[in-house]
Amino acid sequence: MRGAVVGVAVLGLAACGGTVDAGSGSGAGDGEQDGLVRDVAADAPLLQVHRAGGFMMPGYDFAAVPALTVYEDGRVITxxxxxxxxxxxxxxxxxxxxxxxxxxxxxxxxxxxxGLLAEAPDYGQPPVADVPTTYVTLTVDGESYVHAANALDMFVDAGVDGGSDEMGQPQEIGLTPEQLEARTVLNEFLAEVEGVVPMGDGEPYDITAFAVAGRAAEGGAPADPELGPQVVPWPLEQVALADLGCVVVDGDDAATLRDALAEANQLTQFDQGGTTYEVWFRPLLPHESECPDGV
Known part of the structure; x- marks a missing residue:
């Protein structure tokens, strides 16, 4: 029996417990366990967890790296x-x-x-705004299944009637029993993943390429001068920031950029040719070589 090869792209792991019986084997191999067979490709993503959308600063979604990426050879990036x-x-x-x-x-x-290796059910839409969406994309034998649930970690313990809020007042959640069940299943799967994956544990990941996007900085004094943006010289003369769109920076240029960004913060802006730019940086993972979709 040939088992599933799975790739998952999720926007946020559920914040709840859970474990998976992972057995006692160790090391990389041919991916066989109790009749389960996987084709192991070193740079093929098996599972990704990512959160996007909602009310965020400009460039946040572009620069956001998945919270979790598991490759078929067992590497984990968190x-x-x-x-x-x-x-x-x-x-x-x-x-x-x-x-x-x-x-x-x-x-x-x-x-x-x-049951996630199938067309996604209707996860519904709670009556909330500006809340991120959790996306789960499973890729099995070349087939992809996308699961997307807005505000997945909200109303986890609520019934169809929504229960009561912190003030004891009734709250409406706008979800059917079927939608609540689908959300519960997705949350439980993510909890099982958290029981297996050592989140936030490992060695520093060596960033060898960036997707870079930018625009001319908008004028106006910061509300708090002490938190105002620092402006530093743009380190790559060969990469013009004017009308940049998105470009991939790799090789020696990526190393130069990585060193230049070591002391930068979320408000750092860059000067090139007398113009100040807001620039966003997306570290590329081992299987990535292009700008993110939608850029």
Whole structure:
């Protein structure tokens, strides 16, 4: 029996417990466990977790890296802890670790058992605004299944009537029993994944390429001068920021850029030719070589 090869793109892991029986195997191999067979490709993403949308600063979605990426060979890229200040560091704290074959197979089995290897059900739309959406994309034997649920981590314990808010007042959630059940299944799958994956654990990920987008900075004094943007010289003369759109920077240029961004923060702007620009940087993962979709 040929098992599933799964790739998942999710916007946010559910914040709840759960475990998967991952067995006791270790090391990379041919992906066989209890009749489950996977074709192992080193740079093929098996699972991704990502959050986007909602009320965010300009450029946030462009620069956002998935919270979790699991590759078929067991490599795991997660976002590690970040200092809690504003403005925070410009680049994310990406970490890379490893899963065993059994742990990878357990994630595949959990996706199958949850019924996620099929057309997505109707997850409904709660009556909330400016809240991120969770996307789950499963890729099995070349077929992709996209699951998208807005405000997935809200109303987790609410019934169809919505229950009561913190003030004891009734709240309407606008979801049918079927939609609530679909959301519960998706949340439980993500909880099982969290039971397998060592989130925020590993060695620093070596960024070797960036997708870069920018625009001329808008004028106006900052509301708080102490939090105003710092303006630094743009380090890559060969990359013109005017009408930039999106470009991929790799090789030696990526190394130069990475060093220049080490001390930059979320409000850092860049000067080129006397013009100040807002620039956004998306570190590319091992399987990526182009700008994000929609740019």
């Amino acid at each position: 976002q590690g802890p970040q200092i809690e200040i504003f403005p925070g560091p410009l680049l994310p704290n990406l970490l890379v670790g490893d899963l065993t074959d059994d742990e990878v197979d357990a994630i595949v089995a959990a996706a199958r058992d949850a």
